[in-house]
Amino acid sequence: MKIRFALCLIALSAAWQTHAADTGEDLARQWCANCHTVSGNSTQPMFPRLAGQQYDYLLQQLQAFRNKSRHDRAAHDYMWGMTAALDDATIEGLARYFSTQKPEPNPAPVDDALANAGKQLYQNGNPAAGTPACASCHGANAEGTAIAPRLAGQHAEYLTKQLHVFGTNQRPAAVAMQEIIKTLKESDIQAVTAYLQSVR
Numbered sequence: 001m002k003i004r005f006a007l008c009l010i011a012l013s014a015a016w017q018t019h020a021a022d023t024g025e026d027l028a029r030q031w032c033a034n035c036h037t038v039s040g041n042s043t044q045p046m047f048p049r050l051a052g053q054q055y056d057y058l059l060q061q062l063q064a065f066r067n068k069s070r071h072d073r074a075a076h077d078y079m080w081g082m083t084a085a086l087d088d089a090t091i092e093g094l095a096r097y098f099s100t101q102k103p104e105p106n107p108a109p110v111d112d113a114l115a116n117a118g119k120q121l122y123q124n125g126n127p128a129a130g131t132p133a134c135a136s137c138h139g140a141n142a143e144g145t146a147i148a149p150r151l152a153g154q155h156a157e158y159l160t161k162q163l164h165v166f167g168t169n170q171r172p173a174a175v176a177m178q179e180i181i182k183t184l185k186e187s188d189i190q191a192v193t194a195y196l197q198s199v200r
């Protein structure tokens with residue numbers, strides 16, 4: 001009798017976990033897809049690409065929207081409402097869904113000379129200005145790491161907007177980026193974001 005009860009509990013909790021994962025995926029397809037697309041490879045620059053993004057980063061950003069600590073204008077206008085009613089299990093399901101979608105190359109064209117200058121800065125930094133190599137945290141191919149998000153294939157326009165946000169206090173979790181942005185000129189931002197959009 002006791003054993004059967006225990007088995008029943010295990011089955012129930014397994015069913016619940018599956019349900020939580022489904023909730024993330026269903027929600028992603030039905031709701032998030034309106035802006036980010038089903039595969040997370042949005043083509044509209046105002047909607048960041050989520051496909052292949054680091055799981056931990058997605059989790060942290062969804063929590064930061066939900067608790068309103070990430071408070072740049074678009075976060076406020078678009079993502080606060082989206083996340084307000086999500087529980088932890090659903091946020092985990094959403095992060096799992098988008099982190100496991102295949103990132104596709106960004107089809108938007110970039111200026112080659114600009115992208116080459118950006119690659120140089122991305123890989124080596126600029127010691128004279130105090131800029132560290134972006135690759136040291138974001139990975140050699142901008143695929144992201146356990147400590148920093150994927151940037152490869154992301155819309156240059158979105159990346160530019162976020163770099164400017166790092167010059168404010170609107171993303172308080174981004175301690176490293178708030179220091180790094182002080183070392184970048186507008187021309188650096190243009191170059192590095194063109195490069196990142198073009199990375200496959």
Ligand code: HEC
Pocket residue numbers: 027028031032033034035036046047048049050058061062072074075078079082094149161
């Ligand atoms: C109505 C359009 C819209 C919908 C629907 C939407 N988003 Fe967003 N999302 C945005 C915009 C715009 C941004 C950029 C916010 C900014 O610039 O700070 C964003 C940003 C994000 C980010 C941060 C990406 C990064 O690189 O930092 C994540 C994660 C995210 N959304 C996940 C989701 C999930 C999960 C859902 C579904 C529950 C969802 N979004 C639904 C418009 C939307």
Ligand code: HEC
Pocket residue numbers: 048060121122131132133134135136137138147148149151159160162163171173174175176177180192
């Ligand atoms: C010391 C590690 C580190 C270095 C070096 C670094 N970054 Fe970051 N970067 C981060 C972290 C961590 C985040 C996530 C911040 C957060 O949680 O809000 C981030 C976020 C970003 C974002 C926002 C991405 C998004 O989806 O919203 C951009 C853009 C970015 N970094 C560009 C750069 C560029 C360009 C360089 C080189 C000039 C660089 N980073 C160097 C750690 C780093």
